[in-house]
Each structure stands twice: as structure tokens, then as C-alpha cells.
């Protein structure tokens with residue numbers, strides 16, 4: 039073997055080994071990327087929706103809530119307005135008929151957990167249980183499985199949103215307007231004023247247990263409608279997005 043050949047073997051051997059190493063590295067990188075994409079699939083956080091349609095979404099949390107919510111549903115029906123109700127699993131178990139009525143009247147149902155906990159303070163398996171069981175009890179009571187979720191107290195993080203996505207809900211719905219009907223000194227007038235600011239693409243957060251919100255609801259509908267807005271469910275609003 040000449041010196042030249044020896045050098046050639048050395049270079050070729052190194053290049054060959056390097057090539058294999060590069061290939062392995064690429065395979066490892068590819069697998070890691072695929073795994074991280076899979077692991078990081080999370081529900082998208084939605085607040086206000088960009089749309090060229092005159093759509094607004096009224097949303098009511100924490101139901102079913104007996105007579106107060108039934109009265110709200112009557113107001114919505116009388117005014118031919120569609121809305122979205124984020125139901126709590128344990129309330130659905132108590133009032134399955136009212137939950138079923140929400141769907142029958144053409145409103146959308148979202149998952150709002152079983153017992154309304156702060157999800158970011160729970161261990162992973164409990165987050166999983168909260169979300170999975172609520173999907174199940176809503177499906178049993180209404181025949182539909184939610185595709186939207188709202189975290190109690192809007193308290194969510196990447197881990198929570200990963201679990202939510204795994205149970206068939208690509209969207210975690212926040213809000214662009216909160217009427218803050220949970221405030222101690224809130225009045226019907228204050229709730230009306232806050233909701234009346236609604237514009238196309240807004241998601242308005244209210245609660246189905248609030249007597250003040252129920253009292254404000256006819257005027258909220260009247261005022262928003264007088265601005266040319268139409269009441270749609272959250273999924274209908276999302277279907278009219280222009281930013282995707």
C-alpha cells in the first residue's frame with residue numbers, strides 16, 4: 039500500500055463512518071421532532087375571533103343551573119338567539135334533562151370540567167379524569183360530545199391544554215368580554231353595559247346561575263342585534279374565522 043492509498047483509505051473510512059453517523063443523527067432528530075410534535079399537540083387558546091361576519095358568541099358557564107338557566111334559555115328561544123353553554127359534569131349528572139334541552143334548542147355545549155377545580159393545581163391524572171369524565175357524562179345526557187373546552191377560572195397551562203386536545207377538543211375558549219357577573223356588588227345595569235360593548239368576533243363570558251345576567255339578557259340581545267350583530271355558537275363563530 040502506497041502512502042497515497044493509505045491516506046485515501048483513511049479519508050474514505052472517515053467519510054463513510056461520518057456519513058452513517060450523520061444518517062443516524064438525522065433519524066434521531068426526526069424521531070425526536072415527531073415525538074415532540076405529538077407530545078405538544080395542544081388545544082388552541084381562543085379569545086376574540088377575527089371574522090368578516092357580523093357574528094358574536096354569547097357564552098354561559100357553570101350550568102345546568104335549574105330555573106335561572108331554564109329562564110335564560112326561554113329568553114334565547116323567544117329571541118331566536120343561539121348561545122354556548124359550558125357545562126359542569128357534576129351539574130349535568132344532577133340535571134340531565136336541562137343539559138339535553140341545551141342541545142335540543144340548538145345551542146352548543148362545551149366541557150367545563152366535573153367539579154370546577156383550579157386545573158393547574160391538580161396532578162396530571164386528576165386533570166385527565168376531570169376532562170375525560172365530563173366528556174362522558176355530557177355525551178350520555180345529551181348525545182353530543184363537546185369539541186370546545188373552557189377552563190374554570192380560565193386557569194390553564196400547556197399540560198392542561200395537551201390533555202384537553204387528547205379528548206377531542208382542539209379549542210380552549212377564553213373570552214374577549216367578561217360581564218363579571220360574579221362580582222359582589224355587580225348590578226344588572228353594569229352587566230348590560232359591559233355586554234352591550236360587543237362587536238363582531240367577540241366571545242362574551244357570562245354565568246347561567248346569575249340572576250342579574252338573566253335580567254340583563256333581553257336588553258343585551260336587543261342592543262347587540264340593533265348593531266347588526268347575529269348570535270351564533272362558538273363553533274359557528276370559529277368556522278367564520280378569517281385568520282386561518
Ligand SMILES: [Zn+2]
Pocket residue numbers: 099100150154189190191
Ligand atoms: Zn366556571
